[in-house]
Amino acid sequence: MKHILKYIFSICLLFSVFLAQAQDTTVTKEIIQEKTKSETKKPAVKEILKDSIPKTDRYGLRVGVDLYKLTRGFYDKDYKGIEVVGDFRLTKKYYLAAELGFEDKTTDDTRLNSTATGTYIKAGFDYNMYENWLDMENLITIGLRGGFSTFSQDLNSYKIYNPNPYFGELPAITEGQKYSGLSAGWLEVTAGLKAKVFNNVFVGFGVQLKLLVMNSKPSGFDNLYIPGFNKTYDGSFGIGFNYTVSYFIPLYKKKVIIPEIKK
Amino acid sequence: MKKIIAFVLLFAFGFSSCEKDDICDANTPTTPRLVISFYDINIPSVKKKVTRLKVIGEGQTEGIVFNKTAIDETKYLTSGDSISIPLKPDADTVTYSFILNSGSTDATFINTDAIKFNYTRQNAYVSRACGFKTIFKLNTQAPFERQLPDADGPWMQVIEVKNANIERENETHLKVYF
Numbered sequence: 001m002k003h004i005l006k007y008i009f010s011i012c013l014l015f016s017v018f019l020a021q022a023q024d025t026t027v028t029k030e031i032i033q034e035k036t037k038s039e040t041k042k043p044a045v046k047e048i049l050k051d052s053i054p055k056t057d058r059y060g061l062r063v064g065v066d067l068y069k070l071t072r073g074f075y076d077k078d079y080k081g082i083e084v085v086g087d088f089r090l091t092k093k094y095y096l097a098a099e100l101g102f103e104d105k106t107t108d109d110t111r112l113n114s115t116a117t118g119t120y121i122k123a124g125f126d127y128n129m130y131e132n133w134l135d136m137e138n139l140i141t142i143g144l145r146g147g148f149s150t151f152s153q154d155l156n157s158y159k160i161y162n163p164n165p166y167f168g169e170l171p172a173i174t175e176g177q178k179y180s181g182l183s184a185g186w187l188e189v190t191a192g193l194k195a196k197v198f199n200n201v202f203v204g205f206g207v208q209l210k211l212l213v214m215n216s217k218p219s220g221f222d223n224l225y226i227p228g229f230n231k232t233y234d235g236s237f238g239i240g241f242n243y244t245v246s247y248f249i250p251l252y253k254k255k256v257i258i259p260e261i262k263k
Numbered sequence: 264m265k266k267i268i269a270f271v272l273l274f275a276f277g278f279s280s281c282e283k284d285d286i287c288d289a290n291t292p293t294t295p296r297l298v299i300s301f302y303d304i305n306i307p308s309v310k311k312k313v314t315r316l317k318v319i320g321e322g323q324t325e326g327i328v329f330n331k332t333a334i335d336e337t338k339y340l341t342s343g344d345s346i347s348i349p350l351k352p353d354a355d356t357v358t359y360s361f362i363l364n365s366g367s368t369d370a371t372f373i374n375t376d377a378i379k380f381n382y383t384r385q386n387a388y389v390s391r392a393c394g395f396k397t398i399f400k401l402n403t404q405a406p407f408e409r410q411l412p413d414a415d416g417p418w419m420q421v422i423e424v425k426n427a428n429i430e431r432e433n434e435t436h437l438k439v440y441f
Contacts, residue, residue: 111287111394160386161293161393164349166320166327167357173386173395221388 055134056253059089062194062202064246069101078106081227085244087126092256095126097143099242103227111159112224113172118151120228122188130193137196137248139204145188147210149228152180155221179218184226186212186238200248210238287393294396295432296347297380304420304440310344311441317365318348321358321377326365336366347432352397356381358410363418374418377410382429399429401436 066083073080083101090096099122106115124145130138157174192206210229213236217223225231230240287293303311317326317339326339327348333340351357358379364372381402386395401407406424409417421440429436 109391109394112391158386159394160352160397161287161389161395162349162352162397163289163293164296164347166323166349167351170353222391224391 055256057092057256058137058248058250058253060249060251062087062089062246062248064202064204064244066099066101066242066244068241068243069103078108080104083242085242085246090125093128095128095139095141095143096123097126097145098123099145099228101228105225105227106156107225107231109224111161113156113158114224115154115156116151116223116225116227117154118149118182118227120147120149120151120226122147122228124188124190126190126192139192139194141190141192141194141206143190143192145190145208147186147188147228148183149185149226150181150183151227152178152182153218153221153223153225154178177221179221182218182223183214183216184212184223184229185214186210186226186229188240194244194246196248200250202244202246202248204242204244204246206242206244208240208242210240212236212238287390291389291393292396292431293389293393294349294352295398295429296349297399297429297437298345298347298432298435299437299439300345300425300435302438302440307440312342312344313346313363313441314342315340315363315365315367316342316346317362318346319360319362320348321360326362340365345435350380350382350399350429352384355383361419374415376413376417376419378419378422379408379410381405381408401427401429403427407437 063084063086066085069081069083081101081103083099085097085099087095087097100120102119104115104117106113122145124143126139126141126143128139128141130140132138155177157172157176159172160170162170188208188210190206190208192204194202194204196202212226212229212232215223215226215232215236223232226238228240229238232238301311301313303309318329319326327346328338329341329343329346330338332338348359356379358377360375360377363374363376367373382399383402385398385400387398388394389396401424406427407422418441419439423438423440424436425438426434426436
């Protein structure tokens, strides 16, 4: 529980930084935008004033991969995983979003060593809070997801906890046991940002707070790690984060009329 | 510059939560000990205190520590009306020597009974921090055997199984009348 509080605190602090960052960038962009307007579009000033600034929003599918999960396998021998992320723009602010993944994680606790292997799917929506200027397509999102995972667990080794080791400490028992056909479901609140770095390539970062709602535990053991949900704690909360690189496939455009803000 | 600071903070926050898991709480019921209560042979419903009882497991040189705060020999001695002794989580039998009036100047008072306990074991999951525990069940056939020869005669006159399932330490598993 202490652990979870620490995480929540950390995440709150983290977002305080992002908020500050977001406000800063908006201000600078405003200035730049005004500059360009005054410099380049001087001959067309009258037209713009008459109508309003025409703007097209691009709609389409964005697909990507979680770099953190992908690269972690190179330096962490206890981990193999991949996550494919995707979102589809529904309206100006709302995006359908989903993540598909596979994880194979060995958890080495002091008294237990177990491996969880399985696949998961998360689906939901993102809401973009960021007000883009002209053709910018950045996102600062909050979203909701429902997650589901089917997996198996291998108990590799375990130790007997004996508070009275009169006959000496016991070595770890390495009789492996496999618990298969396990499943878990959870809800997620996500917060993230995606920035267009060039053309249709986006980099993004996101954190997730998870709430376990369904957990089929094996008899005589516990689900210590759930693919997609990550490590389980005493309560039903969990956390996660991803670092994504994605490519936007534009499918169609919509013209948006932005009313003139000031003369 | 601001971006760099943001990233540094991000990593700092990320690692601030990295810490070893909490340790196993001492109040969590883990591998239980065998609880033996002593009763008066003349009035079987009344508990009776033993005098200077020392319990040594087979193959061990030191006795079970009953009094952690005491020094020297007295920490192995108990004069209470019940004792808790550990069973072996890696074997189906354990043999203990129960020495009454241990360390007495008069050697005729000292009486040793050796008893072998027979049981079955089962490993059960406790938690991430504690791992597994072993719970025991005394055999229905010959749950205990007196080890012979007993040169000074038995001081435990009657031994009775109260609860064969050794899963918790808050109950008596074995009753000894003397």
